[in-house]
Amino acid sequence: MYFDNIKMFNLNDEVRNIDKIYAHLKENELQYETLENHMNLSLHYFEKLCKDKNLDNVFLNFQNSFFKEASYEDIGLWKELICNTIYMHDLGKINPNFQREKMKNTFFEMTNSMNSKHSLMSSIIYFNYYFNEVNKRKGEQKKTLLLFLLINSYVISRHHGYLGDIKEYIDKLYYSLKEDKKEELINYKGSFESISKLRNLNENFNKIIAELEGGKTWISLDIYIYTRFIYGILVSCDFYATSHYSGNKEIEDIGVIEDVEKYLKGFRETEVCKSINQYRRFLDGEDINPFGKDDINQLRTEMFLESEENLIKNLNEDIFFLEAPTGSGKTNTSINLAFTLLEKNKELNKIFYVFPFNTLVEQTKDSLLKVFNNYEDIKNEIAVINSITPIKMCKDEESTLKYEKSLLSRQFLHYPMTLTTHVNIFNYLFGIGREDVFPLVHMANGVLILDEIQSYRNLIWKEIIIFLKAYARLLNIKIIIMSATLPNLEKLSYDKTGFTKLIKQREKYFSNKLFKERVELDFSLLQCDLSNDDNVLLDKVIGSSLELKEIDDLEGKVVVEFIKKTSAMKFFKALNERVEEDNLDVEVLLITGDDNKIERKRIINKVKQERNLILVATQVIEAGVDIDMDIGFKDTALLDGEEQFLGRINRSCKKKNCKVFFFNKDEANVIYKNDVRKMNDLILKNDDIKTILMNKNFDLFYEKVMERLEEESKRINVDINIDDFRKEKMCKLKFEDIKDKMKLINDDRFMYTVFLNREIEDEDGKVISGENIWKEYKSILMDNKLPYAERRVKLSIIAEKLDYFTYQIDKIGFTYNDVLGNMIYIEDGEQYFENGKFSKELLQKHESFEFC
Known part of the structure; x- marks a missing residue:
């Protein structure tokens, strides 16, 4: 020792x-x-x-x-x-x-x-x-x-x-x-x-x-x-x-993976892995090919095997890049890579799966639970850590100890497999409080899978890769960074050693017709001025929906994505009116970031199961929403988002005549203020960028982005200049300044949480009363006799239900009935919904400001 x-x-x-x-x-x-x-x-x-x-x-x-x-x-x-x-x-x-x-x-x-x-x-x-x-x-x-x-x-x-x-x-x-x-x-x-x-x-x-x-x-x-x-x-x-x-009790279990063979056995028993292993035997001349001609699963399997082979060849490296097309099976591939690392390196003993959005966290949790469906002990070792998931309860006979142990496990991540968000991980890496650093020791000798890390502020990409490389080197963390549009972050690091690309034959996959040609791109709508008039877009969307009905092989599913919620709401309303006026046999749905988990699942299930529908959406569908549409319309933003959106169309790669139309409604620079990717020469207004998207040549795109970032990092500004940051912040151990610098989301607006009381139905048709949830929440907060651990656990449980009724607003100018902290309770919440959707405009029409 x-x-x-x-x-x-x-x-x-x-x-x-x-x-x-x-x-x-x-x-x-x-x-x-x-x-x-x-x-x-x-x-x-x-x-x-x-x-x-x-x-x-x-x-x-x-x-x-x-x-x-x-x-x-x-x-x-x-x-x-x-x-x-x-x-x-x-x-x-x-x-x-x-x-x-x-x-x-x-x-x-x-x-x-x-x-x-x-x-x-x-x-x-x-x-x-x-x-x-x-x-x-x-x-x-x-x-x-x-x-x-x-x-x-x-x-x-x-x-x-x-x-x-x-x-x-x-x-x-x-x-x-x-x-x-x-x-x-x-x-x-x-x-x-x-x-x-x-x-x-x-x-x-x-x-x-x-x-x-x-x-x-x-x-x-x-x-x-x-x-x-x-x-x-x-x-x-x-x-x-x-x-x-x-x-008066020893803390014995800190949630490490002691027997990776148990996990590997469960994983290898899945149908996907059985097909992959048969394909291995086929390559060795010992079995028949389990895949037919033009079967996308063969391509997915080859990517799975290539990434595994390159990982095993480079086990001593720190950071592994997994660049794979949308729909290529990154989840299964990354699970295999994590278990392979643990199998080959006995010092590794935890897995952290990290995503930009809670929707992706939930989707991956469901995937893992299916993988280990027959292994209850493994399913109990998988935990989701975010603001809306209840603290995982430990099975302990004594009530008080049960709460103490459950809270302790959550605070220190005493789980062999943890699924969480980038924001949480960055708190563990850069936060300055005690609870921020509790998990840090447990990240040591762990496998960290980071999905879509480039989706955050690219002005700190250089700092992100420098920090990740150092954490990996010192704490023996093996980091897998994966995306369909992955920048070569190695170029931004001062230390160029310790990086490995797991897919060496990139063109074999990205240029394959199953991925490259599964969706036809149409840029004609970019010539239309849609800033104040949606009629051209309405006509095109309705026309496409009607045309789909004539194609037997397709299901008549259309998705329209906007980058602003207000534009999506307005289009949803106008589209419903047109459908009603013309008596069209099509259902119109809307999904936004305001939808709670129940509503989101209801919409996604309907999209999966039914035909002849139009889904209006915000960017929430770009990741973590497992849908397969026939035709898509998208308001242009960043190139990464365009490719993510394409992954929602013909996801199975089995359909023909699938198309995506790009249009320009709202300016992306309003949403992505300091992102260099929003510049006119790096978006679809530029013909070169159109070509890059069609050819999936994201390396060329990111070369341009890296040049801009390098220019930005050398500016004479301590907030941006990398050398000034090193000398003035790092060398002086200015922890608070470093934490602020490494914020993934730079939004300092003060937001109010409004609780809109209404009744909703869960997935089983059971009615949930907002009033009852509010009363339960209030009683937990007001119970001064409740032990600290029990209070924290119960608040985490009620938080999931609170999320069904709460919405974020930046100002209040309306009547409300109760308040707890910065959470405002409105008794008659139903009046602020239109077509089943929360309307901030309806809420903020009220001029009064009083407490009832």
């Missing part, structure tokens, strides 16, 4: 009255936990994390980054500093004021300062105790050890807070150490005399990082990741130890 035979801080030698000092108090039972017990429990959970999560390789990666040329003794001290960061984090509780005020410990009296805080005190003791040891070292390693002594002590000081300004902390530490009178530390036997040798700590801190950065560009990034990782481990061990004491 990496941390074998480490010298630990000796409590009995260094602390007075240690047997009288408490760490925690169960007030209702008047039971105390000694500080020594809490310190030992924290260390126990550190050792457990290192063992269960195979963290030896992670700490060795950090060692190789910071101490490659260091002596055995210096590395030994570094290891000791890390272990004792965990062990000594609560030593400040020896503060008599903490004991008397917080622990009700009558053995101690309050001091004159009345200061009962303990985190800063812990960091002072830690820094003071190890300063002499560090000061004895010589050369460059002395400076590096001082740097990590400061970082570790900073982390200790923040273990009940968030990662704030490290400069402010170092100043506070420096002046605290210089004070003559330390009455809060009267129980600490150590001397502070050596601290007189201290000079300006902040100056030293900045100088050391600058020197390290001068010798190795971007080592500041490794320091940043180390700081967040140690902070994450410390707050985790502290939380585990406290939970262990509170519940």
Whole structure:
């Protein structure tokens, strides 16, 4: 083990009255936990994390980054500093004021300062105790050890807070150490005399990082990741130890995949995998070809096998790119890649599946549950983490422990397979709060599958790939990035090693007629001015719908996508009027981001099962909506979106005469303000871009995009310039600024949540009353006697039902009946729906502003 035979801080030698000092108090039972017990429990959970999560390789990666040329003794001290960061984090509780005020410990009296805080005190003791040891070292390693002594002590000081300004902390530490009178530390036997040798700590801190950065560009990034990782481990061990004491129960299962063979067995029993394995045997001359002529499944299988082969050849790489056409079976391919990585690398023990939208999360969860339909134990190990999915309940006999364990599992991602969103993952990678970093240690030695990562702000693509590469290298995370329109992000990284393309024969798939020619593209409507008049589009859509009825092989399904919700609503209304006026035998449906999960499933099921319909939609259908339409109409936006939309047409690749018409209704730059892909020469207004879309030559498109991004990154602006960001933010460990920089969605508008009371039917026809859901939500919030864990779990359960009735608005100017936080309750919500759809315009027509 990496941390074998480490010298630990000796409590009995260094602390007075240690047997009288408490760490925690169960007030209702008047039971105390000694500080020594809490310190030992924290260390126990550190050792457990290192063992269960195979963290030896992670700490060795950090060692190789910071101490490659260091002596055995210096590395030994570094290891000791890390272990004792965990062990000594609560030593400040020896503060008599903490004991008397917080622990009700009558053995101690309050001091004159009345200061009962303990985190800063812990960091002072830690820094003071190890300063002499560090000061004895010589050369460059002395400076590096001082740097990590400061970082570790900073982390200790923040273990009940968030990662704030490290400069402010170092100043506070420096002046605290210089004070003559330390009455809060009267129980600490150590001397502070050596601290007189201290000079300006902040100056030293900045100088050391600058020197390290001068010798190795971007080592500041490794320091940043180390700081967040140690902070994450410390707050985790502290939380585990406290939970262990509170519940009087060991935390045993942290949700790792111990037996990947079980998963592989279930996966390989699926019909898809059976066909793939038969095709393997066919290639070896041992079986017949399971696929007929022009069967798209053969192409999907060849892609599946090629990606697997290239993965196995490059197991030591960090980041794998899976570029595959829409409808090529990326889900099955990526599942296979994840399990193959776990099979070949025994240190890997978790899988994270990450998507841009909740709809994709839900769709993939359903796919995985089907794959493992006969394996209840595996299905129970798959968890969805987002704002509208209830916390997965642990099966525990005792009610209180059930809630505690369930919440703990959610906070720390104690699940072998986690499905979540990019926003959540970026919180884990860049967030500054305790709950943001709880999952970070569990991401180490994991497989991270990122779907459509390029769908976010491309002004930070360069930073994204640099950070992902560093996290992968240091925490031994294997990252699979997949998309049908995947930019070569490797070009944006300063480190060009560690990347692998899993599909080498790209043209074999993208140029194959089954993918390339499954949909005919028509750009004629781009010549029409539709900005103020939908009649041309209405005529074309209705005409296409009528023509489809004459084609036996097609089902008469048309989809029309707009980039603005208001345009979609207006067209839906006009289309319904025309259908009614002309007495047409066609059903008109509308799907937008406002639709709740029940409504969305109802619409999708209807589209799948019925014929002769027109679906009006917003961009919500571009991903995560599994539909197969005959004809499509799309308002032009970004090229990625155009290709995603094409994937909703002739998805099976078995139909003929399928076509997509592009039109220009709303300007994309209103939606994609800072996205370079919205520029006129990079959208379908440009004939070159039309050709790129028809030929699926997205490499050429992204070469143009990369050139723009490179230009942007060199601008003289600290918010954009990559070198300025590195020097001014990374090198100074400005955690809050880095978090803000790496926001995936840059929308600072304050939004209100409005709850519209009405009655809806679920999938089984059961009526759900909004009023009852509101009352239940309110009762949970108002119940002050409800234990914290039980409240969090129950709120997560009711959140799923709240989502059926809630909508986001940016201003209020209407009558409402109740309010909880920024959630507004309207008793008669039905009046704000038109044709079964929420209308923001109807809601905001009301001029009054009062509380009823």
